[in-house]
Amino acid sequence: MNMKNEAGNTDLPAPVRQDSDLVQVLDAEGNVLPQASVPPLSDRQLLELYETIKLARHFDQRAISFQRQGRLATYAPMTGQEGSQVATSLALAEQDWLFPTYREHAAKYAHGMELESLFEPLRGYREGYAIPEDVNVMPEYIPIATQVPQAMGMAWGHKLQGKTDTAVLCHLGDGATSEGDFHEGLNFAGVFDVPAVFVCNNNQWAISVPREQQTASETIAEKAQAYGIDGVRVDGLDPLAVYKVASEALEKARNPDPGERRPTLIESVQYRFGAHTTADDPSVYRDESEEEAWRDRDPVDRIEKYLYNEGILDSALESEIQDRIEQEVSEAIETAEQTETSPDNIVEHVYDEVPARLEEQRDELNRLREKYDDGAFSEVLE
Amino acid sequence: MSSTASTQTGQNAQRLTLVEAIQDGLYTEMAQDDNVVVLGEDVGKNGGVFRATDQLYEEFGEDRVIDTPLAEAGIIGASIGLAQTGMKPVPEMQFMGFMYPAFDQIVSHAARLRSRSQGQYSVPMVIRAPYGGGIRAPEHHSESKEAFFVHEPGLKVVSPSTPYDAKGLLAASIHDPDPVIFLEPKLIYRAFREDVPTKPYEVSLSEAAVRREGTDISVYTWGAMTRPALIAAENLSQSHGIDAEIIDLRTLSPLDIETITDSFKKTGRAAIVHEAPKTGGLGAEIATTIQEEALVHQEAPIKRIAGFDAPMPLHSLEDYYLPQAVRIQDGIRETVDF
Numbered sequence: 274m275n276m277k278n279e280a281g282n283t284d285l286p287a288p289v290r291q292d293s294d295l296v297q298v299l300d301a302e303g304n305v306l307p308q309a310s311v312p313p314l315s316d317r318q319l320l321e322l323y324e325t326i327k328l329a330r331h332f333d334q335r336a337i338s339f340q341r342q343g344r345l346a347t348y349a350p351m352t353g354q355e356g357s358q359v360a361t362s363l364a365l366a367e368q369d370w371l372f373p374t375y376r377e378h379a380a381k382y383a384h385g386m387e388l389e390s391l392f393e394p395l396r397g398y399r400e401g402y403a404i405p406e407d408v409n410v411m412p413e414y415i416p417i418a419t420q421v422p423q424a425m426g427m428a429w430g431h432k433l434q435g436k437t438d439t440a441v442l443c444h445l446g447d448g449a450t451s452e453g454d455f456h457e458g459l460n461f462a463g464v465f466d467v468p469a470v471f472v473c474n475n476n477q478w479a480i481s482v483p484r485e486q487q488t489a490s491e492t493i494a495e496k497a498q499a500y501g502i503d504g505v506r507v508d509g510l511d512p513l514a515v516y517k518v519a520s521e522a523l524e525k526a527r528n529p530d531p532g533e534r535r536p537t538l539i540e541s542v543q544y545r546f547g548a549h550t551t552a553d554d555p556s557v558y559r560d561e562s563e564e565e566a567w568r569d570r571d572p573v574d575r576i577e578k579y580l581y582n583e584g585i586l587d588s589a590l591e592s593e594i595q596d597r598i599e600q601e602v603s604e605a606i607e608t609a610e611q612t613e614t615s616p617d618n619i620v621e622h623v624y625d626e627v628p629a630r631l632e633e634q635r636d637e638l639n640r641l642r643e644k645y646d647d648g649a650f651s652e653v654l655e
Numbered sequence: 656m657s658s659t660a661s662t663q664t665g666q667n668a669q670r671l672t673l674v675e676a677i678q679d680g681l682y683t684e685m686a687q688d689d690n691v692v693v694l695g696e697d698v699g700k701n702g703g704v705f706r707a708t709d710q711l712y713e714e715f716g717e718d719r720v721i722d723t724p725l726a727e728a729g730i731i732g733a734s735i736g737l738a739q740t741g742m743k744p745v746p747e748m749q750f751m752g753f754m755y756p757a758f759d760q761i762v763s764h765a766a767r768l769r770s771r772s773q774g775q776y777s778v779p780m781v782i783r784a785p786y787g788g789g790i791r792a793p794e795h796h797s798e799s800k801e802a803f804f805v806h807e808p809g810l811k812v813v814s815p816s817t818p819y820d821a822k823g824l825l826a827a828s829i830h831d832p833d834p835v836i837f838l839e840p841k842l843i844y845r846a847f848r849e850d851v852p853t854k855p856y857e858v859s860l861s862e863a864a865v866r867r868e869g870t871d872i873s874v875y876t877w878g879a880m881t882r883p884a885l886i887a888a889e890n891l892s893q894s895h896g897i898d899a900e901i902i903d904l905r906t907l908s909p910l911d912i913e914t915i916t917d918s919f920k921k922t923g924r925a926a927i928v929h930e931a932p933k934t935g936g937l938g939a940e941i942a943t944t945i946q947e948e949a950l951v952h953q954e955a956p957i958k959r960i961a962g963f964d965a966p967m968p969l970h971s972l973e974d975y976y977l978p979q980a981v982r983i984q985d986g987i988r989e990t991v992d993f
Contacts, residue, residue: 307761322974346792346793347791347792347793349791378826388660394793394969395747395970397791397969397970397973398969398971399973413964415794415795415796416752416753416755416795417725417753418755425771433781448724448725449725450758451724451725451727451729452725452726452727453728453756453785454756474729479696479725480696480697480698480704481697481699481700481701481722482697482722482724482725486722486724487724487725488724538843552704553704556701557700557856558701559699598796612796614971614972617669617976618968618972618974619963619965619968619972619975619976620963620965623964623965623966628964630934630964631964632962633964634933634963634964634965638963638975641981641982641985642975644985645985649981650974650975650979650981651974
């Protein structure tokens, strides 16, 4: 059961702060809230949103299962967060740039990356980080919050070159808000008034540390005030609300009204349904009942219910979409599993040209490979 | 040289892995001294991402095993402040590749407060960090950047290669009046067990360990590379009659120059094995030190068997990047046959 508060919003599970500023479009069951304004999306766009979110959920399940089979290394699951990821990326224009972290698989895919390239680094192949020229996505950021000042800098560069029709959208987690880079990046963004949108995917947990131990601030959105920029809080399990908030923030980044600052910090209030990564065991530090309360607000169910209510989706179309995404993910896995690499790759792309000393190191390795064969290198060091 | 674990038997010892020995070492020190506190990301309730602080939160409570916000500079800067009050912080950096935000606090302050204050203030603190490759970890999780810290005056740098040493070196580090960077080879966190005394003991921070005595070549290494070096030595002993001496440095700064040069004076040949990139790695320091101290004994060029001058690759290629036994054997033969 979900209680509606004075603003017509539906309450998020405790201990998340309830406030009337939380942007929502759908209630927990996927019905449009009485005072909500639905973003103007065509049926085709709504189905694209739905299909991409469904695909992301399926991708996540397959990736977790492949990791358990030893076919992928450590994977950071995104179940519960894919609705927000897809909605923010679909709000981007093609020329806009995306700065993802290691969990934004769906955000990358929805902004143009191929699915197989998402699997490749998880299989140990750096080839998947080679992003095609027409796709404006940076390689995923693993050291926490380091992307924030860089995203600011790219947006700054665009502004200095008069290209404010290009916005930059930068993802980060709730844990990232404790790092110095977060504060430095947002401060610069405010000072230089750059066309950037920062999306904090507040999934309530930084590995084992809960949001309320991460910061004494009541909300993450309120941190924006300190940098003189707007902070917006949105129900991150409500894809329509996220789409609306992200679109408005991107539009303001490009074309602010007089007196408006371009940057926005969006706090997308979510929940990490699964583990931090496949190497993590959340049962050590959190109660499973907490997850159940959030499961009632599953973004996949909510958007699906909305589309059924609107007559945009029926069971025939739903199963057609399901078949299509399963096939697409299977094909991507197949392609990714055929990826090959060479030890020569170790020395490639370190510099524009391979330095002589590094060439010697590569030649020495290849001499040893010839002398002893490759099997000798895969002996377990332990 | 300290006694080895094989001499410890009976009810006064436990069979522990290296990571368990670190947990046991932290437990032992915390039980003895209320001023010892552990802090960092996920070290409390979660017991650390590698379980190095397992059960400490339950045993000592949230004021001594502290889950901090996600901020490495904050953790180290706060630890420097804590140390000024008589506390002995043992902060954990979750992975060595995530230490860089704290670099300024470490090199500009932890390493220098003693000299800046002309001995009035000091920073007795142990910064623990898992380091190194070989566990199929994601990018930025496999770094070996010990040379950054060895280069910094005022810091001690330690890396154990056995469970026995892990507990003893950790105790000596916590008792040390100066800041210690304690680098844990995560590749061998759970690789093997040995007897670890339950009672408190120290392994000296100024003595390297001779892991295998030999007469033909001195092989200098530390941490996770000690095992492939020993395997290489055994293989070459059987296949080619080469008798390699394996020196586990244990403390990387300050170096035990006496043990290093005594061995070289005996063998006249040397190889250095480390995971870190070759250029500017600790191997260069060791080779130069040998030449300064024992040039007249040298019979062959000193060989470095190291990581590439390239970022650590993702895991499909890490076996080629790391010095495997096959590379170590080849390097030893090249040096002995010179």
